[in-house]
Amino acid sequence: xxxxxxxxxxxxxxxxxxxxxxxxxxxxxxxxxxxxxxxxxxxxxxxxxxxxxxxxxxxxxxxxxxxxxxxxxxxxxxxxxxxxxxxxxxxxxxxxxxxxxxxxxxxxxxxxxxxxxxxxxxxxxxxxxxxxxxxxxxxxxxxxxxxxxxxxxxxxxxxxxxxxxxxxxxxxxxxxxxxxxxxxxxxxxxxxxxxxxxxxxxxxxxxxxxxxxxxxxxxxxxxxxxxxxxxxxxxxxxxxxxxxxxxxxxxxxxxxxxxxxxxxxxxxxxxxxxxxxxxxxxxxxxxxxxxxxxxxxxxxxxxxxxxxxxxxxxxxxxxxxxxxxxxxxxxxxxxxxxxxxxxxxxxxxxxxxxxxxxxxxxxxxxxxxxxxxxxxxxxxxxxxxxxxxxxxxxxxxxxxxxxxxxxxxxxxxxxxxxxxxxxxxxxxxxxxxxxxxxxxxxxxxxxxxxxxxxxxxxxxxxxxxxxxxxxxxxxxxxxxxxxxxxxxxxxxxxxxxxxxxxxxxxxxxxxxxxxxxxxxxxxxxxxxxxxxxxxxxxxxxxxxxxxxxxxxxxx
Numbered sequence: 007x008x009x010x011x012x013x014x015x016x017x018x019x020x021x022x023x024x025x026x027x028x029x030x031x032x033x034x035x036x037x038x039x040x041x042x043x044x045x046x047x048x049x050x051x052x053x054x055x056x057x058x059x060x061x062x063x064x065x066x067x068x069x070x071x072x073x074x075x076x077x078x079x080x081x082x083x084x085x086x087x088x089x090x091x092x093x094x095x096x097x098x099x100x101x102x103x104x105x106x107x108x109x110x111x112x113x114x115x116x117x118x119x120x121x122x123x124x125x126x127x128x129x130x131x132x133x134x135x136x137x138x139x140x141x142x143x144x145x146x147x148x149x150x151x152x153x154x155x156x157x158x159x160x161x162x163x164x165x166x167x168x169x170x171x172x173x174x175x176x177x178x179x180x181x182x183x184x185x186x187x188x189x190x191x192x193x194x195x196x197x198x199x200x201x202x203x204x205x206x207x208x209x210x211x212x213x214x215x216x217x218x219x220x221x222x223x224x225x226x227x228x229x230x231x232x233x234x235x236x237x238x239x240x241x242x243x244x245x246x247x248x249x250x251x252x253x254x255x256x257x258x259x260x261x262x263x264x265x266x267x268x269x270x271x272x273x274x275x276x277x278x279x280x281x282x283x284x285x286x287x288x289x290x291x292x293x294x295x296x297x298x299x300x301x302x303x304x305x306x307x308x309x310x311x312x313x314x315x316x317x318x319x320x321x322x323x324x325x326x327x328x329x330x331x332x333x334x335x336x337x338x339x340x341x342x343x344x345x346x347x348x349x350x351x352x353x354x355x356x357x358x359x360x361x362x363x364x365x366x367x368x369x370x371x372x373x374x375x376x377x378x379x380x381x382x383x384x385x386x387x388x389x390x391x392x393x394x395x396x397x398x399x400x401x402x403x404x405x406x407x408x409x410x411x412x413x414x415x416x417x418x419x420x421x422x423x424x425x426x427x428x429x430x431x432x433x434x435x436x437x438x439x440x441x442x443x444x445x446x447x448x449x450x451x452x453x454x455x456x457x458x459x460x461x462x463x464x465x466x467x468x469x470x471x472x473x474x475x476x477x478x479x480x481x482x483x484x485x486x487x488x489x490x491x492x493x494x495x496x497x498x499x500x501x502x503x504x505x506x507x508x509x510x511x512x513x514x515x516x517x518x519x520x521x522x523x524x525x526x527x528x529x530x531x532x533x534x535x536x537x538x539x540x541x542x543x544x545x546x547x548x549x550x551x552x553x554x555x556x557x558x559x560x561x
Contacts, residue, residue, distance in 0.1 A: 150427030153177030178430025214396030233302035268307035270486035346398025361409035484530030493519025
């Protein structure tokens with residue numbers, strides 16, 4: 007198409023107009039006639055280079071000549087303009103009306119807290135006022151939540167962050183021991199017990215879902231040795247030391263031992279993820295080994311605790327009690343397998359929002375099983391049934407398993423501040439004796455040394471170097487979650503059975519569980535963060551692993 011015809015065409019669009027223009031034609035603003043650029047001087051090139059450094063703008067205009075004919079006046083103006091928006095930098099306003107940023111967030115959370123309290127007060131009346139259970143739970147929950155957030159602000163370079171559960175525990179401890187506050191913040195035993203059992207159920211669900219048969223098959227005997235050996239030897243050593251130092255009966259000694267024998271994935275897993283991101287130890291699978299073995303370790307400790315809890319509060323011959331415990335274990339396994347197979351087919355795969363439906367079904371079934379078993383007197387069956395149920399169901403879900411784990415993790419985020427806040431509020435400084443604290447620290451230290459030595463020896467034939475074995479042994483010491491649940495459980499059982507002579511042992515057990523969390527959780531995280539980069543071999547490409555840490559969930 008010729009250029010004259012192009013100008014006179016009324017129906018041509020701006021895009022077609024550009025396509026028909028020859029490359030050597032430049033439009034001079036204000037003129038209709040095109041000018042042919044035959045040559046370009048050096049100054050003009052420089053001018054063009056300066057213009058190209060500006061934001062790209064193409065503007066083509068055909069201006070009307072006042073002396074043109076009527077046909078020319080009817081021609082439409084063609085305007086094609088493309089501009090790239092310049093990035094805008096938002097200015098941070100710390101003081102504005104209405105407030106924004108962090109101040110806005112604080113005010114929002116404050117209004118939410120006040121609204122929740124107002125709803126509870128409207129529904130329950132005195133229970134939501136100072137001295138009531140609901141008021142105490144709200145204070146403990148938000149104090150523990152705030153304590154965990156404040157602890158996360160403490161950051162040490164090249165060291166993983168301290169576990170927030172430590173701040174939650176200290177927040178509950180301060181609420182109980184600060185004057186005037188403890189008079190108005192008090193939770194009844196039944197309320198506290200129910201919430202802790204519910205938290206234990208969620209822990210067991212996450213442990214069952216976190217067991218990966220492929221990981222266990224890949225790690226073979228190393229994972230099993232690390233799961234069984236240190237836990238059982240620490241339980242036996244704690245029983246022996248507590249029997250001869252604090253005159254514990256053997257039943258209570260082993261009960262205490264299995265409480266102390268559980269490692270805390272809430273501390274181990276984030277620390278391992280920190281090292282795995284940096285590439286430390288991934289070539290030999292050390293992070294994967296510790297993550298996979300942590301769930302098995304908790305299962306062994308909880309099962310042993312349930313057995314000796316039944317023995318400690320039962321009367322009659324020891325053989326009869328052992329047979330009763332075995333019967334409860336068989337019942338729990340059978341019911342767990344049946345319910346796990348049921349969860350494979352219900353809800354069916356053609357339903358919408360399948361992971362959410364499965365997660366809520368699992369939560370309801372597991373909480374009912376644990377609380378129901380406590381009601382009918384089968385104290386050890388509910389927890390084991392939950393483990394088997396979630397393990398069987400999780401293996402059949404395959405792809406949806408990760409989504410269900412995320413939903414269960416959100417439920418744990420709610421119960422975690424309640425759990426550690428309630429545990430901290432159970433410990434009173436006025437009721438503690440100096441001798442009890444000293445003996446407890448001695449027993450805890452001796453049992454912990456036995457655990458570390460056992461872990462080191464069991465890793466001696468697994469292909470690890472001397473420094474790697476030291477790291478694995480020290481990384482296997484943090485305790486937190488299981489101790490927070492099982493420690494007060496013995497005290498509550500002693501109160502329910504109206505056995506004052508057993509409350510003394512239960513009180514000492516709870517004190518040692520509290521001290522175990524307070525001592526080993528922060529020190530374990532620091533040991534892992536400091537020793538890991540120094541003793542482990544760094545591998546640049548940490549993504550080429552057969553088993554990825556993202557497949558495991560912690561609690």
